[in-house]
Amino acid sequence: MIKITEKYNCTGCHACANVCPKECINMESDSEGFLYPGVDLKSCIACGLCEKVCPVSNKKDIDNEPQAFACYSKNEQVRLESSSGGIFTLIAEQIINEGGVVFGVILDKDMTAVHSYAESMEQLKAFRGSKYVQSKIGEAYKIAGNFLKKNRKVLFSGTPCQIAGLKAYLQQEYDNLFCIDIICHGVPSPRAWGKYVSYQESHMGSKVQGANFRHKDKGWNRFSMELEFNNGTRYIQTLDKDLYMQAFLKDACLRPSCHKCSFKTLHRQSDITLADFWGIQKIAPHMDDDKGTSLVFANSGKGKLMLDRLQNLIVSERVDIDKAVCYNPAAFRSAGENPKRGAFFEDIGKLPFDKLAYKYCSESIVITAKRKMTEAAAKVLKKTGLLHAAKKVLK
Known part of the structure; x- marks a missing residue:
């Protein structure tokens, strides 16, 4: 038990x-x-x-050699509606075209993040874009297992721990299973998200009917939170000013396991890992137009084959994985625990969300993020022997 x-x-x-x-x-x-x-x-x-089947208690050692790529879709509309380069949509469309099923995260009518599945191109739209809140798996593993046993192709996308959970549940390998995970910062509390939604609904006098956590009205680097309301109004605010993004990026509302993550590694159980390619302007500046560029790890033979199949649909360039993770330390490093986290949750039932965020998440996100990225990049450069060379270049 x-x-x-x-x-x-x-x-x-x-x-x-x-x-x-x-x-x-x-x-x-x-x-x-x-x-x-x-x-x-x-x-x-x-x-x-x-x-x-507990993936934490029975952690697998993965021996693979992932390859890293900078990629983005040639379809400008898909890229605009995606968090970064639109690669997930292209892979999902391949699976649907072959009669397969795609599992991903949607926001239901109550704005709750849940895992669901799609069997048509139209249904795929709900999966597009990041949802910065922990999703509820429900019976998605069971449903995916039933499709696999019927020889349907299945694409299952989620956080690294969710992919590990799926693989542990299945207890065997399936040739018709394709898994995508993400470089995950950490999963915020559904209660915090619900509290934020309620605050916005009270402020705007209407129910939220849609959310986009990564709207690109100010570009990809300085993305915005967008909310659509039933009365036709719209809220949009950049990541450094939106209250929910402040709580998320300040690590004030993440799940405890995110601070001691067992699945932060370059050796993953997924076939493909997707992420924003932060630092692309340093590594491959010709692929940075502030519309969104994906960092893609091909972790398996199936993953590499899929990227090959997409070559006519994407702009792609292989990059040095060690250099790439210098600017994307969440690939291998757990989120730091905000010292005010406990107090944040003690007050979550007492304060409206705006006062909660102002009290515990007041430091500039931009300053905090830059400091964390600089510290992490220095550690990686030192580990890989590139720190001295980097200092010479900067000088």
Whole structure:
């Protein structure tokens, strides 16, 4: 029987709940809004499957040699509507065209992030773009497993821990499964997101009907949060001024496991890893037009083959992976824990979201992000022996 004694040991991946033959594990929300497994002891038969599939307790060592690429879609509209370069959409379309099924994250009518699946091009649109809130897997692993057993091609996208959870749940490899994960900063609390949505609805006098966490009205580097309301009004604010983005990027509302992540590594279980290519202006400036460039890791033979199939649809250039991660340290480093995190969640039920954010997330995001990136880049350069050379170039 699975038992969570330290919250940083549970990612909320739902693998245990999906695998339970008696369906006696329910994912229950804690005071911070994160889901953890709760076991109905009366129904439990002590089969041990829940413990067997926990990806944190049974972490796999992956031996691969990922290749890194700078990429973006030649379809300007897809690229504009995507978080970075639009590569996810192109891969998803390949799977749909072959009669497959694509799993990803949508925001439902209540603005809750949930995993769902698409079987048509039209349905894919809801998956496009980042959702900066932890998604609820629900029974997505079970559903994906059923499609795989019917020999349908399945693309499953999610955070690294969600992909690890899927692989652990399946307990075998499938040739018709293709997995995409992301370079994940960390997953914010659904309660914090709900609190923010309620604040905006109260402020605007209308229900939120849509959200875009990465609107590019001010460009890709300085993206905006966009909310659409039922009364036709629209809210849009850049990442350094939006209250929710302040809480997210200041690490005030992340899941405990994100601060001790077991899946931050360059050796991943996914076939493809996608991310924003921060630092592209330094590494391949000719591919930086502030419209969004993806950093892509091809982690497996299937991943490399997929990129080859997309060559006519993308602009792509192979890059040095060590240099790329200098500017993208979240690939291998856990998010730092904000010292005010505990106080943030203690007050989350007491203060409106604006006062909560002003109280605990007042330092400039831009200053904080630049400092973190500089510190991380220096560590990587030192580790790879490039620090001395970098200093000479800067001088």
